[in-house]
Amino acid sequence: MATRDEIAEALAGMTLFADLTTPQLLGVASQFEEAFFPEGARILRQGLSGSAFYVILDGDASVVVDGTARAQLGRGEFFGEVSILLGEPPTADIVALRPLRCLALPGSAVEAFLVDHPRVLYRMLQSQSRRLRNANRAQS
Amino acid sequence: MADIERPFPPGHYPVIVVGSGPGGLQVSYELSHHGIGHAVLSADPGPGGMFRHWPFFQRLLSWTKPYAPADRRTRAFERWDWNSLIAYEPELRGLQTEFMDGSSDFPSRPEMEASLTAFANRAGIVVRYGCRWESTRREETASGDRFTLVTTDGEYSCEHLILAVGIAEPYTPPSPGVEHAVHYAETRAAETYAGKRLFVIGKQNSGFELASGLLQWASRITLASPSPAKTSIETRSLVGVRARYVQPFEDSALGGGVDILSASLAGITPIPGGLRVDLKRSDTGMPVSLEADEVIAATGFTCPLLDLPELGVATFGQSRLPAQTAFWESATVPGIHFAGTITSGAAGLKKHGIPSYSGAVQGHRYNGRIMVRRLAEQSFGISHEHPPIELASLLDHLLAEATGGPELWHQKAYLASVVTVTPDDGIRDQGILPLTHFLDAGGPDAIAMTIEADGEGAIYPVAYLRRGGKVEEHALEPHPLHDYEGTEYRRHLGALLDLIAPGASAA
Ligand SMILES: Cc1cc2nc3c(=O)[nH]c(=O)nc-3n(C[C@H](O)[C@H](O)[C@H](O)COP(=O)(O)OP(=O)(O)OC[C@H]3O[C@@H](n4cnc5c(N)ncnc54)[C@H](O)[C@@H]3O)c2cc1C
Numbered sequence: 001m002a003t004r005d006e007i008a009e010a011l012a013g014m015t016l017f018a019d020l021t022t023p024q025l026l027g028v029a030s031q032f033e034e035a036f037f038p039e040g041a042r043i044l045r046q047g048l049s050g051s052a053f054y055v056i057l058d059g060d061a062s063v064v065v066d067g068t069a070r071a072q073l074g075r076g077e078f079f080g081e082v083s084i085l086l087g088e089p090p091t092a093d094i095v096a097l098r099p100l101r102c103l104a105l106p107g108s109a110v111e112a113f114l115v116d117h118p119r120v121l122y123r124m125l126q127s128q129s130r131r132l133r134n135a136n137r138a139q140s
Numbered sequence: 141m142a143d144i145e146r147p148f149p150p151g152h153y154p155v156i157v158v159g160s161g162p163g164g165l166q167v168s169y170e171l172s173h174h175g176i177g178h179a180v181l182s183a184d185p186g187p188g189g190m191f192r193h194w195p196f197f198q199r200l201l202s203w204t205k206p207y208a209p210a211d212r213r214t215r216a217f218e219r220w221d222w223n224s225l226i227a228y229e230p231e232l233r234g235l236q237t238e239f240m241d242g243s244s245d246f247p248s249r250p251e252m253e254a255s256l257t258a259f260a261n262r263a264g265i266v267v268r269y270g271c272r273w274e275s276t277r278r279e280e281t282a283s284g285d286r287f288t289l290v291t292t293d294g295e296y297s298c299e300h301l302i303l304a305v306g307i308a309e310p311y312t313p314p315s316p317g318v319e320h321a322v323h324y325a326e327t328r329a330a331e332t333y334a335g336k337r338l339f340v341i342g343k344q345n346s347g348f349e350l351a352s353g354l355l356q357w358a359s360r361i362t363l364a365s366p367s368p369a370k371t372s373i374e375t376r377s378l379v380g381v382r383a384r385y386v387q388p389f390e391d392s393a394l395g396g397g398v399d400i401l402s403a404s405l406a407g408i409t410p411i412p413g414g415l416r417v418d419l420k421r422s423d424t425g426m427p428v429s430l431e432a433d434e435v436i437a438a439t440g441f442t443c444p445l446l447d448l449p450e451l452g453v454a455t456f457g458q459s460r461l462p463a464q465t466a467f468w469e470s471a472t473v474p475g476i477h478f479a480g481t482i483t484s485g486a487a488g489l490k491k492h493g494i495p496s497y498s499g500a501v502q503g504h505r506y507n508g509r510i511m512v513r514r515l516a517e518q519s520f521g522i523s524h525e526h527p528p529i530e531l532a533s534l535l536d537h538l539l540a541e542a543t544g545g546p547e548l549w550h551q552k553a554y555l556a557s558v559v560t561v562t563p564d565d566g567i568r569d570q571g572i573l574p575l576t577h578f579l580d581a582g583g584p585d586a587i588a589m590t591i592e593a594d595g596e597g598a599i600y601p602v603a604y605l606r607r608g609g610k611v612e613e614h615a616l617e618p619h620p621l622h623d624y625e626g627t628e629y630r631r632h633l634g635a636l637l638d639l640i641a642p643g644a645s646a647a
Binding site for chain 1 (some may be wrong): 313314315365366367383401402404419420422423454455456457458463465471472487489490491492493494553579580594595596612614615
């Protein structure tokens with residue numbers, strides 16, 4: 001993965017960005033930065049401030065709370081938004097289970113990004129709602 | 141030059157460094173300081189790397205303040221000098237100040253080249269110039285991998301390869317008609333753009349450097365890229381267009397012959413008397429077209445890693461930077477290390493979106509030093525002293541590091557000054573280490589002091605306290621004059637220190 005066009009193409013296939021036009025996808029691809037994490041690396045650290053919003057391009061990551069793996073994330077999934085939206089440090093570590101490629105947007109840019117891209121905001125809300133429903137189901 | 145006079149003939153060396161820019165010179169100096177035998181190979185005819193040619197308009201975007209509040213022969217001065225390489229001998233420190241004619245705190249390109257050349261000569265750095273690395277082989281041996289470099293002068297082999305090859309390979313993303321553009325690297329003398337309508341692809345520093353340099357020559361300048369340009373003043377960091385190059389923003393805001401567009405390039409087509417540039421606006425998707433005489437692609441540079449990706453070196457991003465460990469070793473091929481501007485591939489925490497300054501000399505000179513120290517310890521059996529610190533002076537030590545430690549100021553939230561506290565060994569100064577290493581590697585009770593910025597204007601010290609293997613972050617208050625040695629700071633940090641070194645606050 002390298003060029004903006006390639007990244008835009010990868011984004012086009014993800015639910016989160018499914019409603020964007022090609023110029024919008026290119027805009028997103030140039031606003032986000034690609035990041036690579038080797039197996040075992042921590043992407044988010046529980047309790048540490050100032051983190052970013054990530055979308056997984058390739059690879060798998062584990063959500064680890066107080067040393068216990070709670071969930072797994074894969075291609076097209078995203079993380080980091082909860083702590084940014086709430087203005088609090090992440091409540092989990094995110095650890096690469098194998099080499100992980102992500103796109104990252106700094107926390108400070110997330111609000112403006114979502115306001116500029118309401119369709120992404122809508123998709124994110126949908127995904128959050130699904131997570132919430134599943135969590136409720138698991139509890140009941 | 142007769143081959144017989146040239147240093148480092150083909151053969152085996154424990155360590156090979158490729159590159160003679162600031163990155164290569166810094167690590168060669170550091171390796172020699174540790175007595176580690178190594179060869180330095182460079183395709184260039186002399187020292188200086190990309191500063192032999194760039195910045196194109198012949199002045200740096202990194203400053204040196206000769207009259208700063210610290211003696212130029214001290215570590216403290218490094219905070220006020222972004223350009224000199226670092227050294228242990230006082231007479232090799234702050235060399236850039238010797239090569240500035242008083243016209244600007246931003247040295248000219250020839251002044252930077254002269255200071256790097258002086259460093260190489262005075263430190264006795266030896267380089268085999270005119271030797272280009274062309275391909276690589278990797279062989280597994282009982283004691284680890286061995287790398288063979290095929291060069292224009294023959295074959296070299298080593299156990300530890302240090303690449304300081306820069307990020308200066310011109311890169312233009314493919315798009316229709318882009319062959320009618322020339323890259324930043326091929327920009328001609330300024331006066332040859334007199335009266336021309338200029339279109340610049342890209343809104344990063346290189347694009348704005350050209351735009352500001354050509355304001356008095358071009359008849360009209362348009363810059364475009366898909367997302368809006370920000371200045372470093374807006375981002376309150378080195379992210380974005382530097383203050384040196386803001387004039388085009390003002391001209392654009394006043395409608396003064398410069399236009400800055402958020403649009404993607406749809407095509408460049410030759411037309412009678414020039415080129416037609418077709419764009420698509422990022423916001424509305426609507427087309428925009430304009431005519432230009434010249435199109436320059438200020439679209440960045442990539443890292444010339446040749447065949448290393450085929451040997452397993454993972455790369456990422458548009459510059460194809462190698463993915464790295466906290467100590468700047470390839471994350472996927474142990475034994476290959478990086479120095480110079482490429483070390484920006486070890487991204488660190490990027491807290492609040494602010495990257496390390498590893499892309500520039502003021503950041504990567506420290507990475508080079510720490511990388512070699514680590515290599516010396518891990519592979520050459522060299523141990524470093526970790527001086528004891530008296531309990532009574534621990535607080536002073538850490539607050540002085542926060543207030544003046546140049547590594548902390550140049551590499552915010554990236555490098556930290558670390559002190560360990562153990563029952564057996566007492567309080568020890570572990571020196572400057574990568575912050576992510578401190579956070580992730582575990583270890584005894586310790587404190588890592590660093591400086592951070594929140595991207596909204598605040599700069600403040602942060603103490604990471606490791607207790608019973610768990611790390612907690614404690615931000616101290618910002619200070620309007622960045623002086624963290626007063627009572628408030630003593631009280632706050634003292635209370636934290638008492639948790640791992642009881643009595644530290646009483647000092
Ligand atoms: C246009 C531009 C302007 C910049 N301005 C500044 C500035 O003002 N201040 C600042 O601090 N930073 C600036 N930078 C960043 C700058 O590149 C780094 O700070 C630093 O100079 C890079 O040093 P380096 O040693 O890593 O690489 P370079 O200086 O690029 O040196 C690379 C070396 O590797 C050698 N090499 C490469 N490939 C091979 C090969 N295959 N075989 C043999 N040798 C090879 C080259 O010959 C050269 O000697 C700028 C960058 C650019 C692109």
